[in-house]
Amino acid sequence: MKPYNVVINFESGTLDPGKRIIRKVSDVKNMFYDTQAAEELIQKGDPMVYEVIYADVPEEQGHLGHCTTIIYPGKIGNEYFLTKGHYHEKLSTAEIYFCLRGQGRLIMESTDGDCEVLEMFPGSASYIPPNWSHRTMNVGKELLVFYCIFPADAGHDYATIEEQGYPKLVVEIDGKVTVIDNPKR
Ligand code: M6P
Numbered sequence: 001m002k003p004y005n006v007v008i009n010f011e012s013g014t015l016d017p018g019k020r021i022i023r024k025v026s027d028v029k030n031m032f033y034d035t036q037a038a039e040e041l042i043q044k045g046d047p048m049v050y051e052v053i054y055a056d057v058p059e060e061q062g063h064l065g066h067c068t069t070i071i072y073p074g075k076i077g078n079e080y081f082l083t084k085g086h087y088h089e090k091l092s093t094a095e096i097y098f099c100l101r102g103q104g105r106l107i108m109e110s111t112d113g114d115c116e117v118l119e120m121f122p123g124s125a126s127y128i129p130p131n132w133s134h135r136t137m138n139v140g141k142e143l144l145v146f147y148c149i150f151p152a153d154a155g156h157d158y159a160t161i162e163e164q165g166y167p168k169l170v171v172e173i174d175g176k177v178t179v180i181d182n183p184k185r
């Protein structure tokens with residue numbers, strides 16, 4: 001293949017040319033603590049929670065996958081809109097999230113059971129080491145937009161997070177972003 005550019009719009013988060021994946025509440029309902037509130041939102045029109053736009057790169061060792069993610073502002077119950085969250089199938093692979101717009105949190109859990117939460121803000125570049133699962137939330141009132149780079153053969157393993165969730169939840173309490181223990185863990 002030949003070198004090529006994509007163009008990223010820092011405001012809207014579009015990456016062009018790119019392949020777009022859309023996730024609505026019905027796609028991520030099991031990831032939220034308050035599944036009943038999620039069901040109610042699905043009945044009310046099943047709004048979009050986030051989009052991922054991938055550059056076209058072969059999913060092969062040696063290549064670097066890259067994409068933007070756009071998380072809409074919103075909550076289910078008091079929990080902020082979030083991504084599904086995943087380990088890499090190839091656990092030895094890392095990733096970088098570079099925030100372009102908005103205010104977010106990045107929660108990570110390692111295969112050793114450590115849990116960390118980092119702030120995301122325009123200019124923050126978060127390093128996700130090998131063996132750490134990762135999920136993001138939009139804790140602000142505008143779009144959260146970030147750019148991601150990862151080994152193209154990393155793969156997504158969603159099952160562990162879908163079953164267990166994370167040890168912590170990021171919720172709004174009295175109008176403030178608050179990290180609490182997950183009562184289901
Ligand atoms: C980032 C990257 C992508 C991932 C996306 C959404 O853009 O890590 O690989 O797909 O976030 O996260 P998830 O797949 O967990 O919903």
Ligand code: ZN
Pocket residue numbers: 086087088095134150
């Ligand atoms: Zn990843």
